[in-house]
Amino acid sequence: MKRLACAAVFKRFGNRNVMTPLRESEIALVKAATRNPLELRSRRDFRAALEQALHHVLVALHVEDRFGALRSQISEDRWFRALEQAWERLEPPARLQSWQELLDRLIRISYASRPYCLRCGECCRGGSPSLHEEDKDLWSQGLLSPRELYTLRPGEPVHMNVEGRLGSLPEELVKIRQRPEIGHCIFYQEEEKACRIYEHRPLQCRVQACWDPGPFEELWRAGKLSRRHLVQDDQEMLELLGAHDERCSPEKLGAAVGAWHESGSEAAIQQILDQLRYDTALRSLVQERLGLGEDELEFYFGRPLIRIVRAYGFRVERDGNGTYRLVRDT
Numbered sequence: 607m608k609r610l611a612c613a614a615v616f617k618r619f620g621n622r623n624v625m626t627p628l629r630e631s632e633i634a635l636v637k638a639a640t641r642n643p644l645e646l647r648s649r650r651d652f653r654a655a656l657e658q659a660l661h662h663v664l665v666a667l668h669v670e671d672r673f674g675a676l677r678s679q680i681s682e683d684r685w686f687r688a689l690e691q692a693w694e695r696l697e698p699p700a701r702l703q704s705w706q707e708l709l710d711r712l713i714r715i716s717y718a719s720r721p722y723c724l725r726c727g728e729c730c731r732g733g734s735p736s737l738h739e740e741d742k743d744l745w746s747q748g749l750l751s752p753r754e755l756y757t758l759r760p761g762e763p764v765h766m767n768v769e770g771r772l773g774s775l776p777e778e779l780v781k782i783r784q785r786p787e788i789g790h791c792i793f794y795q796e797e798e799k800a801c802r803i804y805e806h807r808p809l810q811c812r813v814q815a816c817w818d819p820g821p822f823e824e825l826w827r828a829g830k831l832s833r834r835h836l837v838q839d840d841q842e843m844l845e846l847l848g849a850h851d852e853r854c855s856p857e858k859l860g861a862a863v864g865a866w867h868e869s870g871s872e873a874a875i876q877q878i879l880d881q882l883r884y885d886t887a888l889r890s891l892v893q894e895r896l897g898l899g900e901d902e903l904e905f906y907f908g909r910p911l912i913r914i915v916r917a918y919g920f921r922v923e924r925d926g927n928g929t930y931r932l933v934r935d936t
């Protein structure tokens with residue numbers, strides 16, 4: 607059942623990145639643009655395709671002027687030379703495997719040739735940072751507020767770039783908002799190619815170095831900031847968050863969808879609807895009672911379950927009496 611749910615997630619949720627991508631999209635493009643290694647019959651073909659692949663990587667990194675230097679470096683590299691010598695004798699499976707390794711090496715060498723930030727903005731266009739404990743001051747100093755943030759609660763179906771897989775989010779994340787549809791961080795200014803809060807950018811942005819993912823990955827394993835860290839002095843809000851998570855959460859929604867996949871029963875559908883109704887009702891109630899703006903709700907209560915359920919291949923319709931109906935999203 608889990609596999610079914612996961613396939614639906616992949617189809618409908620592919621563009622949500624939990625962390626800023628390490629230029630994954632461009633790397634994928636480079637790999638797709640290079641020739642099929644099984645068509646490279648001679649060493650000459652191999653050499654030409656290698657140089658073409660190197661050119662693609664350097665263009666993606668905006669450093670095509672390094673082509674000559676890196677081509678010489680590769681010509682003297684023992685691993686590349688050995689592969690070139692052996693190429694014509696390799697069986698197809700070995701060719702495919704070696705070509706994959708060759709591309710990975712080209713990408714690594716190219717990144718290493720440019721160990722500084724070009725301020726190209728690619729990482730700010732590809733997503734937004736999650737906050738860490740060190741970012742708490744940005745909140746206490748009023749530099750970040752609920753209007754600029756949103757929460758992903760545990761259990762949300764997401765694409766996790768560090769692990770390179772789809773799955774359920776294991777822990778809560780508070781993130782800077784992204785622009786709808788295009789996914790850019792809201793602080794990214796396209797025309798100036800600049801960050802509006804550069805001097806106060808979160809820790810994740812400060813360690814971001816697309817040529818060296820190490821510090822980023824280490825940070826990713828460190829303590830994340832949660833809503834409760836930020837509202838710890840607001841007892842009423844803490845109780846509301848607790849009641850909301852207890853009654854309806856992405857984890858519970860995922861479990862209810864799983865139960866539906868297994869049984870296909872009406873009771874399972876009602877469980878899903880019950881979660882959606884509670885989530886929607888609580889949001890309107892707190893808007894009314896606490897005077898919270900619509901744009902603050904996604905920080906306090908995470909993304910609406912009505913939206914999350916679409917990742918599982920459902921959408922919600924409401925009839926004239928306000929009654930919810932779950933429809934398979936085709």
Ligand code: SF4
Nearest residue numbers: 723724726727729816
């Ligand atoms: S770290 Fe710098 S060079 Fe790399 S993608 Fe981000 S802005 Fe561009």
Ligand code: SF4
Nearest residue numbers: 730791793794801811
């Ligand atoms: S906060 Fe600034 S540096 Fe960080 S992703 Fe957004 S625009 Fe880029």
